[in-house]
Structure formats: structure tokens, C-alpha cells
Amino acid sequence: MPKTYRCPVCKKPLTKKEFDRALHIHEAQQGRLQEWEQRLRNQEREMPKKIKAAEEEGRKSEKGKAARMVKGYKEKLQRMQERLKQLERGTTPQSEGLADEETLTKRLSKEFEDDEVQRKGHGGDVLHFVKDNGQLAGIIIYECKKTPKIKTSHVRQAYRAKQSRHADFAVLVTTGTKKGFGGLTEMDGVLVVAHQAVLSLADLLRTHLVAMLRAGIEKKKRAKIANQLLRFIKSPDFKNPIEELVSIADDLEDGVKKEFEWHMKDWERRVVAYRRIKWDGSAIQGNLNRVLHGEKPKHLDQPKIPIQISASVAQIVEDVSTDK
Numbered sequence: 001m002p003k004t005y006r007c008p009v010c011k012k013p014l015t016k017k018e019f020d021r022a023l024h025i026h027e028a029q030q031g032r033l034q035e036w037e038q039r040l041r042n043q044e045r046e047m048p049k050k051i052k053a054a055e056e057e058g059r060k061s062e063k064g065k066a067a068r069m070v071k072g073y074k075e076k077l078q079r080m081q082e083r084l085k086q087l088e089r090g091t092t093p094q095s096e097g098l099a100d101e102e103t104l105t106k107r108l109s110k111e112f113e114d115d116e117v118q119r120k121g122h123g124g125d126v127l128h129f130v131k132d133n134g135q136l137a138g139i140i141i142y143e144c145k146k147t148p149k150i151k152t153s154h155v156r157q158a159y160r161a162k163q164s165r166h167a168d169f170a171v172l173v174t175t176g177t178k179k180g181f182g183g184l185t186e187m188d189g190v191l192v193v194a195h196q197a198v199l200s201l202a203d204l205l206r207t208h209l210v211a212m213l214r215a216g217i218e219k220k221k222r223a224k225i226a227n228q229l230l231r232f233i234k235s236p237d238f239k240n241p242i243e244e245l246v247s248i249a250d251d252l253e254d255g256v257k258k259e260f261e262w263h264m265k266d267w268e269r270r271v272v273a274y275r276r277i278k279w280d281g282s283a284i285q286g287n288l289n290r291v292l293h294g295e296k297p298k299h300l301d302q303p304k305i306p307i308q309i310s311a312s313v314a315q316i317v318e319d320v321s322t323d324k
Contacts, residue, residue, distance in 0.1 A: 099175045099195040101126055101144045111199055112206060125161050128202065130209045138168040138209035138222070140202065150176040150192060158190045168226055169205050173198045186230050204233070 006013065098104045101119055105126050108117045116129040126142040143158040145151075154172055162170035172192045183194040184201065193201050208229055212222055287297035 098198050099144050099146050099173050101142075104142060104144060104173065104198065107199065108202060111202070115206070125165065127165060127167075128206075130206045132210045132213055135213065137206075137213040139165060140169045140171060140205050140209075141165050141167040142171045142173055142198070144173045144195075145176065147174070147176045150174055150178040150181060152187075155187045155190045155192065159188060162190070168209060168222065171198065171201065171205075184233070186233060189230070191230070191233065201233075205229075 098107060105117050105119045108115070108126070108128055112128075112130075115131050118127045118129070119125075120127060126144065128140040128142065130137045130140065141158070141161050143154065143161060145154045147154070150172075154174070158170045158172045161167070170190045172187075172190050173195050174192060175195060181192070183197050185192050191201065191205075208226075212225060217225065290297055
């Protein structure tokens with residue numbers, strides 16, 4: 001009888017040829033099994049490192065996300081605090097306009113592209129370096145104050161800033177009021193102007209500085225001529241047009257507010273109408289379906305339609321006016 005062999009897997013008797021084939025398959029399986037076992041051991045050794053790396057990446061990601069959230073909350077809180085201050089002052093971003101250092105810096109840079117306008121620190125002075133063909137003609141310094149009243153301390157502050165910066169003119173840009181103040185005055189060597197008229201005043205002062213430079217006037221004589229200009233600015237020839245400009249700007253602002261209120265009411269009326277049309281269409285369609293199925297149509301009462309457009313639209317208008 002031919003010699004038989006035991007199968008290495010199922011232990012059945014096999015011929016030599018069958019045994020060799022089964023052994024080869026078994027060894028290949030064993031080899032693959034050992035290969036997978038080695039891979040598994042390698043993965044087990046690497047797993048703590050991967051877990052640690054993943055945890056570190058997660059912490060960094062969460063830290064970055066938290067930092068972005070904190071930054072967003074801080075910016076939102078800053079806007080809310082500024083809005084609260086405006087409410088306490090009884091003003092809005094629109095009404096304060098150019099009495100804001102950042103806004104004024106941007107507008108001056110846009111209006112006088114050949115000049116250099118700098119803002120010194122958070123809430124600091126605005127320095128306007130007037131230039132003519134690249135040559136410095138003079139310096140105007142602006143102090144911005146968003147207060148209900150014009151204070152003497154603010155005038156002194158602007159004058160000290162003028163002295164320390166060696167400026168030719170000091171301008172106090174204000175939202176405040178004072179008895180006899182119609183939009184422009186001079187107080188102790190400082191020009192006090194309503195924010196609506198600051199660009200017109202800046203244009204006049206700039207023209208004056210450029211003219212003195214082109215005339216070749218010595219720097220010692222410029223201060224005397226500048227004082228003469230201050231007297232002219234206080235005169236009715238210049239003061240009246242500036243005050244008229246401020247008055248017109250106030251009237252236009254009041255007109256915008258009234259127009260906004262009218263639009264709000266009109267938008268709310270139209271939203272109600274559109275929602276009513278949508279509801280009526282749905283009600284008619286529903287009753288048609290009932291009739292088609294042999295049912296009686298239902299009498300449906302008109303629903304009360306809440307309107308919440310005012311707050312959202314007002315916020316949009318405020319955001320737009322703040323970013324203008």
C-alpha cells in the first residue's frame with residue numbers, strides 16, 4: 001500500500017503529492033499570518049505615538065478654535081461697549097461720523113491722496129502731513145471727541161498736542177455743542193469744528209500751507225500768517241458758509257431718519273401682504289384637494305402674522321453705516 005501522510009490542517013490521510021500541495025498552502029498561510037502579526041505588533045507599538053500626536057493636534061485645533069472664538073467675542077463686546085457709549089451720549093455711528101479717529105484717518109487719506117495721514121496709537125491724534133510734490137508744506141493735527149458738550153480741557157489737550165508735534169494747526173473735531181457754537185469757532189489757538197465740516201476746513205488749511213510753501217515764506221513768519229488765517233476763519237466770510245454746511249448736513253440726516261422710518265413701515269406692510277398671499281394660496285389649494293376627494297371645504301381663519309423685520313433691518317442699516 002502506498003504511504004500516506006496526515007494533512008497539516010485537517011489531519012486527513014493524503015498522498016505524497018496532496019500532502020506537498022497542502023503543506024505549501026499551509027506554509028503560505030502561516031507566512032501571511034506571521035506577516036499580519038508583525039504588522040499588528042508594529043501598529044501596537046506606533047499606536048501610542050499616533051494617539052499622542054492626534055491628541056496634540058486636537059488640542060492645537062481646539063486652542064485655535066477657542067482663540068478665534070475669544071477674538072470674535074472680544075470684537076463683539078467692543079462693538080457693544082462702543083454702542084453703549086453712543087447710547088449714553090445719545091448718538092449713533094452715523095451721527096458721529098468723522099469724529100472718530102479711524103474714520104477720519106481713512107477719509108483724509110482718500111481726499112488728499114498726495115499727503116500722508118497717520119493715526120498715533122489707539123484713540124490717539126491724527127497727524128496730517130500736507131505735501132506739495134513730495135515736499136512737506138506743514139502739519140495739521142486733529143483731536144476727535146465724541147462728547148455731548150465741548151470741553152475746555154479738550155481744547156487744551158489739542159493745543160498741547162499741537163505744541164508737542166510742532167504742528168501748524170490744531171483742529172478739535174467734535175460732536176458736542178456749546179452756546180454760540182454753530183459748527184466752527186476758534187478757542188485759544190485751536191480750531192473747533194463739527195465733524196460734518198472737518199473736510200472743508202482741512203481743505204482750506206491745506207491750501208493755505210501749500211500756498212505759503214510755494215511763496216517761499218520762511219518758517220518763522222508762517223506762525224504769524226497762520227494766526228491771521230485763524231482770524232479770517234472766525235470772520236463771517238468763512239464761518240457762515242461752514243455753519244450753513246453743518247445745518248444742511250443735520251437736516252439731511254433728519255431726512256434720512258424719517259425716510260428710513262417710512263421704508264420700515266412700508267417693508268413691514270409688504271412682508272405682511274406677501275405672507276398673506278402665500279397663506280391664502282395654500283388654503284385654496286388645500287380646499288381644492290378636499291373637494292376632489294369628496295370632502296367639504298374648511299373655513300380657515302386668517303393667521304396672525306408676526307413681523308420681526310424692524311430689528312434685523314435696523315441692525316443691517318447700523319452695520320452699513322458703521323462700515324461706510
